[in-house]
Amino acid sequence: xxxxxxxxxxxxxxxxxxxxxxxxxxxxxxxxxxxxxxxxxxxxxxxxxxxxxxxxxxxxxxxxxxxxxxxxxxxxxxxxxxxxxxxxxxxxxxxxxxxxxxxxxxxxxxxxxxxxxxxxxxxxxxxxxxxxxxxxxxxxxxxxxxxxxxxxxxxxxxxxxxxxxxxxxxxxxxxxxxxxxxxxxxxxxxxxxxxxxxxxxxxxxxxxxxxxxxxxxxxxxxxxxxxxxxxxxxxxxxxxxxxxxxxxxxxxxxxxxxxxxxxxxxxxxxxxxxxxxxxxxxxxxxxxxxxxxxxxxxxxxxxxxxxxxxxxxxxxxxxxxxxxxxxxxxxxxxxxxxxxxxxxxxxxxxxxxxxxxxxxxxxxxxxxxxxxxxxxxxxxxxxxxxxxxxxxxxxxxxxxxxxxxxxxxxxxxxxxxxxxxxxxxxxxxxxxxxxxxxxxxxxxxxxxxxxxxxxxxxxxxxxxxxxxxxxxxxxxxxxxxxxxxxxxxxxxxxxxxxxxxxxxxxxxxxxxxxxxxxxxxxxxxxxxxxxxxxxxxxxxxxxxxxxxxxxxxxxxxxxxxxxxxxxxxxxxxxxxxxxxxxxxxxxxxxxxxxxxxxxxxxxxxxxxxxxxxxxxxxxxxxxxxxxxxxxxxxxxxxxxxxxxxxxxxxxxxxxxxxxxxxxxxxxxxxxxxxxxxxxxxxxxxxxxxxxxxxxxxxxxxxxxxxxxxxxxxxxxxxxxxxxxxxxxxxxxxxxxxxxxxxx
Amino acid sequence: xxxxxxxxxxxxxxxxxxxxxxxxxxxxxxxxxxxxxxxxxxxxxxxxxxxxxxxxxxxxxxxxxxxxxxxxxxxxxxxxxxxxxxxxxxxxxxxxxxxxxxxx
Numbered sequence: 001x002x003x004x005x006x007x008x009x010x011x012x013x014x015x016x017x018x019x020x021x022x023x024x025x026x027x028x029x030x031x032x033x034x035x036x037x038x039x040x041x042x043x044x045x046x047x048x049x050x051x052x053x054x055x056x057x058x059x060x061x062x063x064x065x066x067x068x069x070x071x072x073x074x075x076x077x078x079x080x081x082x083x084x085x086x087x088x089x090x091x092x093x094x095x096x097x098x099x100x101x102x103x104x105x106x107x108x109x110x111x112x113x114x115x116x117x118x119x120x121x122x123x124x125x126x127x128x129x130x131x132x133x134x135x136x137x138x139x140x141x142x143x144x145x146x147x148x149x150x151x152x153x154x155x156x157x158x159x160x161x162x163x164x165x166x167x168x169x170x171x172x173x174x175x176x177x178x179x180x181x182x183x184x185x186x187x188x189x190x191x192x193x194x195x196x197x198x199x200x201x202x203x204x205x206x207x208x209x210x211x212x213x214x215x216x217x218x219x220x221x222x223x224x225x226x227x228x229x230x231x232x233x234x235x236x237x238x239x240x241x242x243x244x245x246x247x248x249x250x251x252x253x254x255x256x257x258x259x260x261x262x263x264x265x266x267x268x269x270x271x272x273x274x275x276x277x278x279x280x281x282x283x284x285x286x287x288x289x290x291x292x293x294x295x296x297x298x299x300x301x302x303x304x305x306x307x308x309x310x311x312x313x314x315x316x317x318x319x320x321x322x323x324x325x326x327x328x329x330x331x332x333x334x335x336x337x338x339x340x341x342x343x344x345x346x347x348x349x350x351x352x353x354x355x356x357x358x359x360x361x362x363x364x365x366x367x368x369x370x371x372x373x374x375x376x377x378x379x380x381x382x383x384x385x386x387x388x389x390x391x392x393x394x395x396x397x398x399x400x401x402x403x404x405x406x407x408x409x410x411x412x413x414x415x416x417x418x419x420x421x422x423x424x425x426x427x428x429x430x431x432x433x434x435x436x437x438x439x440x441x442x443x444x445x446x447x448x449x450x451x452x453x454x455x456x457x458x459x460x461x462x463x464x465x466x467x468x469x470x471x472x473x474x475x476x477x478x479x480x481x482x483x484x485x486x487x488x489x490x491x492x493x494x495x496x497x498x499x500x501x502x503x504x505x506x507x508x509x510x511x512x513x514x515x516x517x518x519x520x521x522x523x524x525x526x527x528x529x530x531x532x533x534x535x536x537x538x539x540x541x542x543x544x545x546x547x548x549x550x551x552x553x554x555x556x557x558x559x560x561x562x563x564x565x566x567x568x569x570x571x572x573x574x575x576x577x578x579x580x581x582x583x584x585x586x587x588x589x590x591x592x593x594x595x596x597x598x599x600x601x602x603x604x605x606x607x608x609x610x611x612x613x614x615x616x617x618x619x620x621x622x623x624x625x626x627x628x629x630x631x632x633x634x635x636x637x638x639x640x641x642x643x644x645x646x647x648x649x650x651x652x653x654x655x656x657x658x659x660x661x662x663x664x665x666x667x668x669x670x671x672x673x674x675x676x677x678x679x680x681x682x683x684x685x686x687x688x689x690x691x692x693x694x695x696x697x698x699x700x701x702x703x704x705x706x707x708x709x710x711x712x713x714x715x716x717x718x719x720x721x722x723x724x725x726x727x728x729x730x731x732x733x734x735x736x737x738x739x740x741x742x743x
Numbered sequence: 744x745x746x747x748x749x750x751x752x753x754x755x756x757x758x759x760x761x762x763x764x765x766x767x768x769x770x771x772x773x774x775x776x777x778x779x780x781x782x783x784x785x786x787x788x789x790x791x792x793x794x795x796x797x798x799x800x801x802x803x804x805x806x807x808x809x810x811x812x813x814x815x816x817x818x819x820x821x822x823x824x825x826x827x828x829x830x831x832x833x834x835x836x837x838x839x840x841x842x843x844x845x846x847x
Contacts, residue, residue, distance in 0.1 A: 002793065002794070002795070004797070037756055046796065046797065048797055220829065240807065392809065394786060394790075394806070395790075395813065396805075396806060396809060397785055400779050400781040400782075400788070400790075401778070401782050403825070404767060404777070405828070406789065406790065406791050406827060406831060407788075407790045407791065408790070408791045408792075408793060408800065408824070409790050409791065409792045409793065409813060410793045410796075411793060411804065414792075414812065414813070416797055416813075417809070417810060417812065418810070418812070420809055420810040430807065446785065453793070453796065569801075598767060599767065599768060600767070664767070664768045665768075665771070665774060684771075
C-alpha cells in the first residue's frame with residue numbers, strides 16, 4: 001500500500017528574483033536518499049478526467065541527490081528564563097502560581113522547573129494525575145527527592161498553588177486551593193513533609209515555565225512534560241512565603257516588603273503582543289516564550305465586565321500553554337535556491353522524489369520587488385493556506401456528515417496523523433480541546449500541496465493555474481503576505497488581480513489593500529467562495545505565524561472563549577470581518593451564505609445578465625445553464641457559496657448575472673445568517689441556499705466580478721477548456737485587462 | 744452525540760434506492776437513514792483507505808484518537824467508491840437494525 005515518508009518546508013513563501021530560499025526536509029526511515037529539483041507548477045489534479053500533474057523543470061544548481069535524514073521536531077509551548085544572579089541566592093525556596101489545568105489526568109506535567117538532573121540540584125513543581133501538586137528538590141548528590149500533596153486537581157478550575165522549603169527547619173509545605181467554591185470539594189488541600197539533610201535548591205540550569213528540560217537542542221532547552229492549561233503570575237522566592245504573602249503576590253503589584261526576597265515574579269499581562277515574559281521584580285529576569293502559547297486569555301481575576309484585554313490587561317495575566325503547539329520546526333536546511341534574476345514570476349516547488357515517494361514544497365516567485373512583469377496578478381491566498389494547513393479532521397472527527405459520502409483517507413492523511421508534532425490547522429483543537437488560534441508555515445503543511453487528493457486551497461487553485469497556462473495569458477504571482485507587507489502599491493501595478501478559489505482569511509492590511517485597489521480603478525476577479533470572511537493578524541517580528549479568533553459566530557469548527565475575541569498579535573478584534581463592519585458583500589458584491597460537500601450544482605442566467613453592462617461577460621455564451629460539469633462534485637456551483645445581499649452591503653448598482661439552484665440538503669445556510677434554527681435550512685427547502693455571480697463597476701473605471709462558488713475553478717478544464725465557465729472567465733479577464741474604463 | 748434516528752428494518756425499499764444510487768442525492772426518507780449511519784462516534788467509524796490512488800481502496804476503522812493509526816480490514820478491497828458505499832451501508836444496516844439486509 002502506498003505510504004508517505006518524506007516532507008519538508010521552506011523558510012519563505014514568496015521570494016523575488018535575486019533572493020534566497022532555504023528548504024528543510026525530513027525523511028522517515030527507509031528513505032535514505034532523495035532527488036530535489038526546482039519546478040514551475042502547471043497543474044496538479046490527478047483524478048481520472050483531470051489535467052494530471054504537470055510541471056516544468058527549471059535547470060538550477062539545486063537539482064541533484066541528497067541524503068535522507070530524520071529531523072526532530074519539538075512541539076509544545078513553554079517559557080525559558082536563562083539562569084542569572086537572581087537565582088543564586090536560593091537556599092530556602094518559595095514557589096507559587098495560579099493555574100488552570102486542562103489535562104491534569106493525562107500525565108505528570110511540569111509547572112516550573114530549574115533543575116540540573118545530573119548534579120541532583122535544583123527544583124521542579126509538578127501536577128500529578130493522582131497526587132496533585134508535587135515538589136522535587138535535588139539532594140546535591142545526583143539524586144532528586146519528591147514531596148507530594150496527595151490530592152488530584154480537577155480540570156478547568158483555577159487553583160492557587162504554592163510550595164515552600166525551609167532549609168533550616170527541614171520543612172516542605174505544599175498547598176493547592178480551589179479559587180471557586182464547591183460543596184464537597186476534595187481537590188483543595190495542604191501537606192507538609194520533613195526533609196532529612198539539606199536539599200540543593202540552587203543550580204545553573206535555565207528556568208522553564210510549563211515544562212521540564214532534560215536536554216538542549218539548537219542552543220536552547222527542549223521542553224518536555226509540558227503542562228496543558230493556564231498559568232498566571234508564577235513567582236520564585238528565596239524564602240518561605242506565608243499565606244498572606246502568597247495571596248498578595250497572586251495578583252497585586254509586588255509588595256515592597258517582599259521585593260528583596262523575590263527572585264522573579266512574571267506578570268504575563270505585560271508585553272502580551274510579544275514572546276517576552278516580563279519579570280516585575282528588581283532582578284528583571286525576563287524570559288522568552290517558545291512555540292506560541294496563547295496570550296490574551298482570561299486570567300483568574302477576569303470579571304466579565306471587560307471583554308477587551310487592551311482595556312484590562314490585569315484580567316488577562318495568564319498564558320495558555322499547550323503540549324502540541326508549534327511555531328518553527330527549526331530543521332537544518334537541506335539545500336537552498338538563489339532565484340536567478342531572470343526567473344519568471346510563477347508558482348514553483350522544490351519537487352522531492354525518491355522511488356514512489358514525492359513531496360512538493362510549494363513557493364511563489366514574485367516579480368522583482370519594484371515592478372510588475374504582467375498586467376494580471378494571481379493572488380495566491382497563503383493566509384488561507386496556513387489556516388487549513390495540517391487539517392486533521394478527516395482522521396479524527398471524520399468528515400462523513402459534511403461530505404455525505406464515505407471519508408477517503410489518503411497516504412498524506414495517515415502521514416500527518418503519524419506526525420502529531422507537526423502541529424494543527426486552525427480547524428483543529430489542541431490536545432486539551434482548546435481551539436487552535438495560531439498557525440505557522442515554518443513546518444510541513446501536508447495538505448498544502450499541488451497534488452493533494454483533497455481538492456481544496458492550493459490543490460484546487462491549481463485548476464486556475466492550469467487554465468491560465470492554457471490561455472497563454474502572462475501573469476505574475478503574488479501572495480497574501482506580499483500584499484500584507486507592500487499594501488495597495490503592489491496591487492496597483494496590475495490592471496487586474498485574480499484571487500484563488502477560497503481566499504477566506506484576511507488581515508486588516510490585506511483588506512485595506514484590496515479594497516483600495518478596487519476603489520482606484522483596479523479590476524478584481526474573485527474566483528471563489530467564502531472569501532474575505534475571517535480576520536487574521538500577522539506579527540512583524542514573527543514571520544510565518546498568523547493568529548485568528550473564532551468569535552461570536554460564523555461557520556466554525558470551534559469557538560473562542562468568552563472575553564477572548566481580541567487578537568494577542570495586534571490587539572484587534574478578531575472573528576468575522578462582518579462583525580468588524582466590513583462585509584464581503586461590500587467588497588466583492590457577495591458573501592458566504594451556505595456550504596455543502598456532497599454534490600455541486602450549476603448556475604442559471606438571470607434577467608439582470610441581459611443588461612448591456614453585463615453583455616461582455618456572456619459574449620459567445622448561448623447557454624442558460626452555466627457550469628453543469630466540473631472536477632469537484634460535478635458542477636461549478638458548490639462547496640461554499642456566496643450570495644448577494646443589499647442588506648449585507650452589496651453595492652446597489654451590482655448586477656447578479658447568474659444564480660445557482662438545485663442544491664442538496666447537505667447544503668445548509670451559515671449560522672450567522674440564522675436566528676432560530678428551523679427545519680428548513682437545507683438546500684431543498686431554503687431559497688437562500690444558492691450562489692450569486694455578481695458584477696459591478698467601482699469608482700475611477702474599475703470593476704469587480706465574483707463567481708460566488710469555490711467549485712467554479714474546477715469546471716474550467718472541462719472539454720479541453722471549451723465550455724461556458726471557461727468562456728465567461730476569459731470574457732471577464734479580457735475586458736478587465738482592457739484599459740478602457742468602466743462607466 | 745451521534746444521531747439516534749431509528750431505522751425501520753422493513754423499509755428495504757429505501758435500501759434498494761441506496762443500492763441503485765449510492766452516491767446520491769437521496770430521497771428525504773433515505774437521507775434520514777444515511778445521516779443516522781454517517782453520524783457515528785469517530786472511534787470505529789468505517790473509512791476508505793487509498794491503496795492505489797483513484798483505483799483501489801481498502802476498508803478501515805478510525806481509532807478516534809490523534810496519533811493513533813486506523814485499523815485496516817484487510818479482507819475488504821474495493822475498486823469503486825460506489826461498491827464501497829454499498830458494502831458499508833449493508834454493514835451499518837445490520838449493526839443498527841440487528842438483522843442483515845435482505846434484498847431480493
